Amino acid sequence: MNANGLHVSNGAPHRVVITGIGSVSSLGVGARPMWSKMMDSVCGIRPTRVTSGGLEAIFPAAQVAGYDPLDHFTADELVWRDPYAQFAVVAAREAMADAGLKAGDGDPSELAVILGSGGGGEHAREDAAVRLFVDRKLRLNPVLVPKTNLQASVGFISIEFGATGPSFIVSTGCAAATHAVAQAFLVVRHGLAKRAITGGSEAPVMISVLQAFQAAQVLSTTTCRPFSRDRDGMTLAEGAGVVVIESLESARERGAHIYAELAGVGMSADAKNSVHPAERGPAQALRIALDTAHIRPEEVAYINAHGTGTKINDRVETNAVKMAFGDHARKLAISSTKSMHGHAFGGVGGIELVATLLAMESDVAPPTINYLGEDDDCDLDYVPNEPQPRRIETAISQSFAFGGLNAVVVLKRDIEL
Amino acid sequence: MATARSLARAPRRVAISGMGIVSPIGRGVSSFCRALRECRSGIAPRTLFDETYPSDPRQPYAHLAAAVEDVPPGYVLLDELPMFALDRFAAYAVIAAREALHDAGFENGDARRARAAVIVGTAVGGDNSRDFASHRLFARGQKAHPLTVVRTMVNAAASGVSIAFGLGGPVFNISSACASSAHAIGEAARMVQFGFSDCAVAGGAESLPAYTLFRSWQQMRVLSPDGCRPFAADRNGMVLGEGAGIVVLEPLDVVRARGGHVYAEVAGFGMTADARDWVIPDVDGMTRCMEEALADADVGSEEIAYVNAHGTSTDRGDAAETEALARLLGVRSSRVPVSSTKALHGHALGATGAFEAIATAIGLDEGWIPPMPSAERDPKLELDLVTDRPRPLEGDVAISNSFGFGGLNASLVLRRVPH
Amino acid sequence: MNELEAIEQQIYDAIRKVKPSLQTIPLAPETPFENLGLESLERAIVVFELEDAYDLSILDESLDTFETIAEARDVVLMLLGRKQKRAEGAA
Numbered sequence: 001m002n003a004n005g006l007h008v009s010n011g012a013p014h015r016v017v018i019t020g021i022g023s024v025s026s027l028g029v030g031a032r033p034m035w036s037k038m039m040d041s042v043c044g045i046r047p048t049r050v051t052s053g054g055l056e057a058i059f060p061a062a063q064v065a066g067y068d069p070l071d072h073f074t075a076d077e078l079v080w081r082d083p084y085a086q087f088a089v090v091a092a093r094e095a096m097a098d099a100g101l102k103a104g105d106g107d108p109s110e111l112a113v114i115l116g117s118g119g120g121g122e123h124a125r126e127d128a129a130v131r132l133f134v135d136r137k138l139r140l141n142p143v144l145v146p147k148t149n150l151q152a153s154v155g156f157i158s159i160e161f162g163a164t165g166p167s168f169i170v171s172t173g174c175a176a177a178t179h180a181v182a183q184a185f186l187v188v189r190h191g192l193a194k195r196a197i198t199g200g201s202e203a204p205v206m207i208s209v210l211q212a213f214q215a216a217q218v219l220s221t222t223t224c225r226p227f228s229r230d231r232d233g234m235t236l237a238e239g240a241g242v243v244v245i246e247s248l249e250s251a252r253e254r255g256a257h258i259y260a261e262l263a264g265v266g267m268s269a270d271a272k273n274s275v276h277p278a279e280r281g282p283a284q285a286l287r288i289a290l291d292t293a294h295i296r297p298e299e300v301a302y303i304n305a306h307g308t309g310t311k312i313n314d315r316v317e318t319n320a321v322k323m324a325f326g327d328h329a330r331k332l333a334i335s336s337t338k339s340m341h342g343h344a345f346g347g348v349g350g351i352e353l354v355a356t357l358l359a360m361e362s363d364v365a366p367p368t369i370n371y372l373g374e375d376d377d378c379d380l381d382y383v384p385n386e387p388q389p390r391r392i393e394t395a396i397s398q399s400f401a402f403g404g405l406n407a408v409v410v411l412k413r414d415i416e417l
Numbered sequence: 418m419a420t421a422r423s424l425a426r427a428p429r430r431v432a433i434s435g436m437g438i439v440s441p442i443g444r445g446v447s448s449f450c451r452a453l454r455e456c457r458s459g460i461a462p463r464t465l466f467d468e469t470y471p472s473d474p475r476q477p478y479a480h481l482a483a484a485v486e487d488v489p490p491g492y493v494l495l496d497e498l499p500m501f502a503l504d505r506f507a508a509y510a511v512i513a514a515r516e517a518l519h520d521a522g523f524e525n526g527d528a529r530r531a532r533a534a535v536i537v538g539t540a541v542g543g544d545n546s547r548d549f550a551s552h553r554l555f556a557r558g559q560k561a562h563p564l565t566v567v568r569t570m571v572n573a574a575a576s577g578v579s580i581a582f583g584l585g586g587p588v589f590n591i592s593s594a595c596a597s598s599a600h601a602i603g604e605a606a607r608m609v610q611f612g613f614s615d616c617a618v619a620g621g622a623e624s625l626p627a628y629t630l631f632r633s634w635q636q637m638r639v640l641s642p643d644g645c646r647p648f649a650a651d652r653n654g655m656v657l658g659e660g661a662g663i664v665v666l667e668p669l670d671v672v673r674a675r676g677g678h679v680y681a682e683v684a685g686f687g688m689t690a691d692a693r694d695w696v697i698p699d700v701d702g703m704t705r706c707m708e709e710a711l712a713d714a715d716v717g718s719e720e721i722a723y724v725n726a727h728g729t730s731t732d733r734g735d736a737a738e739t740e741a742l743a744r745l746l747g748v749r750s751s752r753v754p755v756s757s758t759k760a761l762h763g764h765a766l767g768a769t770g771a772f773e774a775i776a777t778a779i780g781l782d783e784g785w786i787p788p789m790p791s792a793e794r795d796p797k798l799e800l801d802l803v804t805d806r807p808r809p810l811e812g813d814v815a816i817s818n819s820f821g822f823g824g825l826n827a828s829l830v831l832r833r834v835p836h
Numbered sequence: 837m838n839e840l841e842a843i844e845q846q847i848y849d850a851i852r853k854v855k856p857s858l859q860t861i862p863l864a865p866e867t868p869f870e871n872l873g874l875e876s877l878e879r880a881i882v883v884f885e886l887e888d889a890y891d892l893s894i895l896d897e898s899l900d901t902f903e904t905i906a907e908a909r910d911v912v913l914m915l916l917g918r919k920q921k922r923a924e925g926a927a
Contacts, residue, residue, distance in 0.1 A: 053555045075856030080695075108692065109705065118570065120592075128629055129551035136474040139888050140632035142880045146695055146823070148630070150540065150571065150592040155823040158690040164702065166688040167825055168593035168600050171542070171571040179589045183604065190611050192688075208561075211554055212569070215561040267587030269535065269579040273500075281585065402567060403576025405588050636895060638880045696877050 016188045018411075019256040020099025020244035021354045022091040024201075025341040026062035026237055030094060034351075035358040038340055038366045039387050045223050045235050045342050052207040053130035060223050061205045062237035062342025080146060081156065082121030087240035087347065088153035088201035089160065095197065096161060099244040100256060103161045111163035112193035113154050114184040115242070116176025116200030118346035119209070120150035120169075126208050153201055165193040174306070175401035176200050177241060177349030182265035182407050184245055194250045199350030201240030210236060218310050224343070226307035226336035226368050227314045227382045229375040234308040237342025241350025243357070252417060259357040260395075260411040264293025270404025276312050277400050279320045285406040286324035286398065293410040295394060297325045300332055300410075302365050302390070304356045304397040305382075307336025308343055315377035317400065322380075333365040333390060335383035340369055349399045353409065356397045360413045364389050431606045432834065433680040434672045435521025435665035436775050437513035440762050441483035441658050445516060449772075450779050453787040454807050458761045459483045460645055460656050466628050472556045475628050480635065481642060482625055483658030483763025485509065492568075497581035501564055503573065504543035509661035509768070510574035510622035511581045517618065518582055521665035522677060525582075534586040534614040535579050536605045537663075538597030538621035540767035541630065542571035548627035574622040574661070586614055592767065595727070597621050599770030599819035599827035602664060603686035609666050620771035622661035631657070639731060645764070647728030647757035648735050648800060649792035655729040658763020662771025664778070669834065681778040684814070684832040685714025691824030698734050703741035703820050710816060710828035711745075718746050721753055722812020723786050725777045727820045728757025729764050738820065739798040751799040754808060760789035770819040774829055777817045781833040786810045843909045850885035851905075854878050865906035886912060892919065 023030065026044025027037040037044070048061035064087065069078055072090050081089070096102070119125075124147035131137050146152065151169050158167050166187050170180040177200025184198035213219050213236065220233035251258055266289030270281035290297060306317055322329045337355045344351060355366055364387045371384035398408045438445065441459030442452035452459070463482045466475055485505075493508035494501075503511065523530055546568035553559045567573060572590040579588045587608065591601045598621020605619030626634060634640055634657065641654030664680075672679050687710030691702035711718060727738055743750040758776050765772060776787050791804035813833040820826045837845070848863045851872065858872060869879060883900045886908070887893065892915045894900050899915070902908040 055554070055558070079854060079856065109689065113690065125547070125629075126551075128633070129555055132474060132629060133552055133555035137888065138474060138476065138632075139884060140629060140636055141884050142633050142637040142877065143884075144630065144633040145637055146877065149594065149823060150542075151594055151821075151823050151825060154593075154690075154825070155695065158692045158824070159694075162692050164690050164692045164705070167690040168591050168596075168688075170589050171539070171592050172575070172589045173570050173572055175589075182587075183589075186607065186611070186613065190607065192607075208551065208554055211561040212550060212565040215563045216566045217563070267534075267589070269576070269585050269588035271531075271579045271583045271585045271588075273580070284585070401572070402570060403572055403588075404579065405572060405576060407589075636880060636884050637877060638883075638895070638900070694875075696875065 013189050014191055014247040016185050016245055016262040017248050017251050018243050018245050018259045018262055018357060019251050020095040021259065021357055022094025022098060023241045023351050023354045024064055024067065024087045024091050025239035025351050026065050027341050028066050029090065031354050038337060038355060041367050041369045041385060042340060043369055044340055048205065050205065050207050052126055053134035055207050057207055057210055059210060060220060060235045062235060063205050064238050082124045082147050082152065083203035084117060084121055084201050085152040085156055087203060088115060088242065089156050091199065091240040091242035092157045092197050095242045095244045101244065108162045108164045110165055110194035111161065112165035112184060112187050112196040113158045113163050113167040114180045114196055114198045115153050116170045116180035116346045116349060117150060117153060118171060118173045118176055118202055119204060121148035121152060122204050122209060123206060124148045126206050129208065157197055172405045173401040174345050175349060175399035175405050175407045176346035178397065178399035178407035178409060179267065181353060181409055182267055185262050185265050188245055188247055195244060195246040197242060197244055199242035199353065200347045202345040202347040203238040204345055205236050205238050220309060223370050224309040224339050225370040225372060226309045226339050227378040228371045229373050231309045231311065231314060233310050234343045237344040239341065239344040239351055240347045241354045243353060260360055260413045261415045262409060263295065263412040264289050264410040266292065266408040268406045272404055277316045277404060279316050279323055281404050282317060282320035282400050282406045283323035285408045289408040289410045295410055298328045299394045300396055301392045302359055302395040303332060303334040304352045305334050305336040306398055306400045307338055309338065318378045318380060329380055333381050333383050333388055335366055335368040337366050353397050356395050356411060360392045360395055360411060363391055365392065428610045430669040431609045431666050431683045432669040432672045433664045433683060433778050434667045434677050435517040436680060437516025437520060437663045438775055439485055439488060439509040439513050440660040440772060441485055442762050444487035453758065453761065453776055456788045456790055456805055458790065460763055465631060473552060481656050483656060484625060485660050498577060503577055504546040504568045505624040506539060506543060506622045507573040507577040510537055510663065511577045513620065513661040513663040514578045514582060514618055517663040517665050529616050530583050531585045532615060533584040534605060534608055534617040535575050535584050535588040536591060536601040536617060536619045537575040537578060538591045538601035538767045538770065539571055539574055539623055540592055540594050540597050541623060541626055543569040543573055544627040544630055545624060548629055578618060584618060593825040594821035594823050595766055595769060596819040596821035596825050596827040597767035597770065598662065599829055600688060602771065602774055603688060603827055603829060605666050606683040606686055609668060617666045618663060619666060620661065620663035621768040623659050623766045623768040625657055625659040641730060645730045645760045646792040647726065647730045647760055647789065648795060648798050648802060650795040651793065652730045652732060652735060655731055656763045658765035660765050660768050662768055662775050664774065679834045681781045681831040682834050683829060685710045685716065685830035687713060687828040689826045693824060695823055698737035698820060699824060700737050700740045702824060702826050703738060704744045706826040707745050707816060707828045710830045714830040716814050716830060719749065720812065720814045721816055723780060723810050723815040724753060724755040725773045725815065725817040726755050726757040727818040728759055736798065739800060752801050754786050754803045755800045756787055756789045756803040758787050770827060773817045777815045777831050780810050781815055781831055784810050840909060843912050844905060846889050847905050847908050850882045853885055854881045863905065865909060866904060868904045890916060
């Protein structure tokens with residue numbers, strides 16, 4: 001702090017820990033209910049019918065289960081909150097409560113809100129498109145501006161918890177939440193805020209998004225089978241994963257429960273192709289993450305993969321992991337929980353981070369389900385179909401987005417306080 | 418490359434070593450500056466929709482806006498990205514980045530490119546592509562174009578810049594409404610400051626919202642039908658703009674060591690949220706943001722020689738910002754030169770912060786304050802507005818504000834660096 | 837229900853669409869919008885709903901400055917009258 005009581009970062013890095021988790025996904029509302037389903041290898045992906053503007057489609061998708069908006073918001077609030085923002089708020093509430101924090105705890109300027117989302121209020125956008133192009137009503141509802149606003153999730157959470165610290169959205173598609181967590185890590189590490197609410201949310205299960213991804217030829221017509229033979233693509237999902245991170249000093253001061261230390265982050269870009277990944281980029285992000293975390297590759301016991309289930313991603317990701325880990329790649333467990341909760345784009349990195357933390361807490365690697373057998377390009381231990389007990393002191397969660405944008409976070413349990 | 422060791426290093430001073438811009442008042446930094454010096458506005462009535470398919474319910478309509486003239490209409494095919502034509506917002510970013518990288522001396526094949534970070538701010542993203550896709554799907558019942566995702570994705574600008582120039586460091590996009598590009602530049606400066614990156618390409622890009630969103634903005638009652646007159650007595654709303662502004666950030670000592678040009682130092686960055694209301698601007702949030710930026714720069718408010726205001730020309734926004742400046746500057750508040758260059762280039766949402774950082778940096782480097790057209794001033798707002806002609810910038814420190822819709826704020830403190 | 841009352845009901849519906857919690861509050865023509873806690877953006881949406889319901893141009897005519905429900909009703913009535921006259925003139 002300087003003489004005016006304003007925090008001035010002097011560069012001395014703080015250690016960063018995770019003290020609260022929350023999630024909303026096709027495996028239910030709540031992080032622990034989700035984990036419980038993961039331990040039972042439950043698949044949240046099912047044939048889903050969506051209709052809009054006279055168009056209809058049935059396709060495999062993973063919509064949030066057990067969620068009634070009126071359980072969480074008033075009717076007045078719902079006028080303004082696209083589902084993507086709703087999911088973020090619900091997950092943030094759970095994470096803050098889990099961390100033992102309420103609105104008004106601590107200096108509000110020391111609480112940052114940095115979240116990911118790929119598209120923000122897509123439902124609102126589609127409703128407006130139907131109104132215009134199908135119903136042919138030319139007048140546009142001004143509610144479209146705040147409701148499609150990409151920053152809405154951050155705005156609502158910052159208002160609800162009175163957070164006046166650094167706040168923004170990171171929007172790197174499939175990697176958005178992981179990039180957001182990496183940014184939040186840097187903010188807390190360098191003393192720009194003591195705590196951060198971070199992660200991401202997305203609500204993309206609708207016709208227009210389905211069509212766009214179908215046209216890019218990346219969607220499965222069956223289910224999500226990461227790393228498996230006969231895999232045929234990703235499946236759309238909705239949901240949110242949010243965590244509370246804070247400086248180690250702050251956590252210690254209030255005796256908070258610590259899930260793990262957020263020990264390091266790595267980010268890189270392939271700089272090559274807009275859709276198809278290259279190994280070099282993800283391998284570099286992995287190396288940087290391990291380096292910033294002071295961790296040797298051999299120490300990593302579990303990786304929560306990006307593992308979307310497309311032929312290309314899973315092959316390239318496998319190669320990138322081999323490049324970064326050498327022989328150890330065959331010894332660690334690497335699974336894709338997308339096989340259970342689906343690909344919730346800008347929210348999925350948050351959901352996967354929550355799953356990874358619970359894997360570390362229980363020393364069990366969650367499975368990659370729907371796995372039919374080994375594929376020529378993918379020959380690592382993907383924890384096929386059943387969860388695998390193993391000691392997980394150090395773990396990684398990684399996300400590799402369209403446009404070649406990569407983000408990796410490294411987590412360490414059993415840390416010296 | 419960022420390493421554990423470099424993260425523990427003492428913070429480094431951050432310099433702007435290259436700049437590039439595509440704007441409604443000129444493509445390229447020298448054109449942009451010429452227009453600023455001549456107080457020439459790019460705001461004019463525009464026909465904002467003129468394609469008519471038989472199936473299309475959209476009607477041509479005209480509205481006041483600040484549009485980019487020097488880039489051909491429609492999708493843009495660029496040499497660096499021959500694979501496919503880009504949505505305009507992404508194309509603007511690549512064109513501006515091309516200029517900025519060249520300006521900083523990062524030519525093709527330069528080894529530093531492989532590790533450079535890219536942070537581009539965008540509030541809306543590929544809106545033209547979105548409307549095109551919606552029309553195709555719902556009005557014509559046609560399958561989506563294969564490039565729909567890569568064109569509409571909000572990170573298309575960041576990815577486009579990364580792919581076009583082989584920039585392989587941390588690459589991502591930031592969205593915080595009107596504060597997006599200021600946040601992007603600030604966050605990029607932080608990464609260089611703390612050694613996470615040795616070079617960052619940062620800024621913002623936005624195209625004018627397409628039919629659906631633009632008409633919704635119109636219906637919100639915040640757009641002016643007749644002009645952008647920040648702080649004026651008869652101000653009645655904002656004028657939307659578009660374009661991209663990109664800066665190259667490097668450690669100051671590295672640029673100096675190679676004899677490179679430094680436009681200005683990014684000396685401080687403040688980032689706050691109001692946590693109060695969506696639309697009503699919050700004086701406390703704005704004030705705190707500027708105070709944080711000054712504290713970060715270790716500079717007192719008495720050193721501020723110029724304020725590039727957020728100044729969107731809305732009734733409440735301008736009043737709130739004036740009050741915040743009064744709190745920040747105390748008795749000096751009616752004597753510190755202020756201008757809002759939005760009067761010339763419009764409010765380009767996610768790109769505006771970058772436009773304004775560039776205008777401020779040039780001002781510090783060349784010693785002049787960009788003016789805005791004079792208008793009957795609001796007697797309630799006691800500010801020393803710089804109008805019609807540039808004024809000498811007497812001092813070394815300036816602050817540029819971006820106070821976003823939804824209460825997300827950013828302030829950048831830039832400092833002149835002697836040659 | 838006469839025409840005035842029909843328009844008033846439409847306005848009540850528009851308000852309650854923007855703020856569902858007002859379903860349980862009795863509304864009357866004299867009620868000022870301010871008393872209902874409608875912010876500027878919420879008011880803009882009410883205007884939109886009325887324009888949509890009646891296919892009128894309130895915003896473009898700068899007639900959206902009404903303070904009470906009765907004033908809003910009168911604007912709608914006036915615009916509907918204008919629209920009808922134009923239609924008759926054209927016929």
